[in-house]
Amino acid sequence: MNQVLVEICLRVRDIDATLDFYTELFDFEVASRREFPDNKFDLIYLNSPGSSVQIELTYNYDAEPYVIGNGFSHLGVTVNDLEEMHKICKASSYETGELKGLSGETPSYFFVTDPDGYRIEVKRKH
Known part of the structure; x- marks a missing residue:
């Protein structure tokens, strides 16, 4: 049997702020939007260039x-220019951590937090 990861679901409170985070800070694109007013919910699917997994x-x-449980840690994305993306995130209104590396290695990642409190690990593309 062959399984393929196709989507990750995040429940959000402020859809406009969340869309701004993923489409303006990062390069995610809205693939589709389905509104279900009778059921009082909307579904918005985001594509990330170069990936077949949707959010x-x-x-x-x-x-x-x-409440984001303590079992969930973060989502991860890679970027070509980690230092430039770090500057962009630090200049934004989003909580952004410092560049980090593991066990004395060159810094290769940092975390930024979306409007709903989900952490995104931004890594250097290898």
Whole structure:
């Protein structure tokens, strides 16, 4: 049997702020948007250039604030120019960590937090 990861779902509270984060800070593109007003939710699918995995943003109209559990850590993306992306993120309004490396290695990643509190690990593309 052959399984293929096709999507990751994130439940979000402010769909406009979340779309700005993924489409303006990063290069994600809205692939489709489905609105279900009778059921009080929307689904927005984002594509990341170079990847077949989509992020599904689920926006429930009347949802209470979500609690991100301690079992979930982060999503990861790679970029060609880590230092430039770090500068862009630091200049944004989003919480951005410092460049880091493992065990004395050259810095190769940092974290930025989206409007809903999900952390994105930004790594140097190899």
